[in-house]
Amino acid sequence: MTAPVNDDAATIRVEGVSKRYGDQYAVREVDLTMAPGECVAMVGHNGAGKSSLIKLMLGLTTPTEGGIRVLGGDPSSAAASHIRRQVGFLPENVAFHPNMTGRETLDFYAKLKGAPRHGNDALFERVGLEPAAVKRRVGTYSKGMRQRLALAQALLGGPKVLFLDEPTTGLDPALRQSFYEIVGHLRDAGTTVLLCSHALTELEGQADRVVVMNRGRKVADGSLATLRSLAQLPVRIRLTLPSGDIDTLAARIGEGASVTRLAGGVVELACANDDKVDLVRRISCDGPPASRLDIADIEIVQPSLDEMYAHFLRREAAE
Numbered sequence: 001m002t003a004p005v006n007d008d009a010a011t012i013r014v015e016g017v018s019k020r021y022g023d024q025y026a027v028r029e030v031d032l033t034m035a036p037g038e039c040v041a042m043v044g045h046n047g048a049g050k051s052s053l054i055k056l057m058l059g060l061t062t063p064t065e066g067g068i069r070v071l072g073g074d075p076s077s078a079a080a081s082h083i084r085r086q087v088g089f090l091p092e093n094v095a096f097h098p099n100m101t102g103r104e105t106l107d108f109y110a111k112l113k114g115a116p117r118h119g120n121d122a123l124f125e126r127v128g129l130e131p132a133a134v135k136r137r138v139g140t141y142s143k144g145m146r147q148r149l150a151l152a153q154a155l156l157g158g159p160k161v162l163f164l165d166e167p168t169t170g171l172d173p174a175l176r177q178s179f180y181e182i183v184g185h186l187r188d189a190g191t192t193v194l195l196c197s198h199a200l201t202e203l204e205g206q207a208d209r210v211v212v213m214n215r216g217r218k219v220a221d222g223s224l225a226t227l228r229s230l231a232q233l234p235v236r237i238r239l240t241l242p243s244g245d246i247d248t249l250a251a252r253i254g255e256g257a258s259v260t261r262l263a264g265g266v267v268e269l270a271c272a273n274d275d276k277v278d279l280v281r282r283i284s285c286d287g288p289p290a291s292r293l294d295i296a297d298i299e300i301v302q303p304s305l306d307e308m309y310a311h312f313l314r315r316e317a318a319e
């Protein structure tokens with residue numbers, strides 16, 4: 001299953017790509033197409049092949065089989081320096097020299113990338129590094145500041161394609177939020193963003209598409225809505241019943257849903273997505289006084305990305 005992207009518009013095109021080290025496949029028969037202004041989350045266990053795929057798209061390694069085009073060219077070819085200048089990369093573990101200041105560090109990377117240095121102040125502002133912090137040595141930075149500097153490094157030269165490998169690991173929730181805001185602005189400005197993470201819950205709402213990798217293979221690719229409808233996992237309806245009147249509830253819902261009692265007077269019903277509207281109707285309609293149900297709150301919980309991820313891995317294992 002591959003999300004369709006208009007051929008001409010694609011910034012990334014990975015076709016039938018495998019990467020083998022000795023007998024072991026790090027990446028196996030992967031197809032992946034991405035468009036400008038698209039943010040794709042790539043998820044998978046340790047060793048699923050995410051970093052290997054990024055390295056291939058960066059042109060740092062070459063495929064054993066298949067072909068890769070990034071911004072219309074082969075990223076690993078000797079003539080691809082103009083492509084690499086338009087690609088930003090935030091690696092999983094960034095190690096800056098502790099004795100250099102933030103400004104010196106960014107100047108150094110700008111030189112390496114052939115990007116003009118005059119835009120660096122704007123970059124510091126964009127990633128939220130204060131002028132006073134920029135003058136300090138990186139060795140004195142907090143994890144969040146180092147990560148902001150790492151993002152500024154990835155944004156040098158205004159990349160059209162951005163690879164972010166575990167960008168929010170170790171950041172507190174407020175920093176993670178501001179990180180995703182920056183990513184959202186880049187995406188809105190037309191940058192293609194590929195985001196790798198283990199933190200599935202925080203990817204919900206950030207990515208247009210989710211690609212699930214397992215043992216080198218792509219096992220799912222689609223919007224959250226598409227993956228939800230493919231996975232057919234149950235939806236949960238949570239009701240707060242002050243009276244704890246489960247019998248009346250059970251009589252209302254019949255056999256279309258399973259009922260679980262949770263803490264705090266909350267009862268959870270699990271049902272097929274297509275049945276949820278009908279179920280809510282049955283629960284909420286007022287019957288005769290004897291069968292009245294006192295509902296203080298109602299919440300509909302869709303399957304989380306974690307649950308869908310686990311589902312696709314189980315399906316892959318079964319196949």
Ligand SMILES: Nc1ncnc2c1ncn2[C@@H]1O[C@H](COP(=O)(O)OP(=O)(O)OP(=O)(O)O)[C@@H](O)[C@H]1O
Pocket residue numbers: 021024025026027044045046047048049050051052053
């Ligand atoms: N240079 C290499 N030589 C040999 N094997 C490699 C090499 N690079 C990756 N592999 C193997 O390929 C597989 C995929 O590794 P990869 O690092 O791409 O996974 P990943 O999904 O990025 O994992 P993580 O989340 O831990 O970073 C692993 O089994 C790994 O051991």
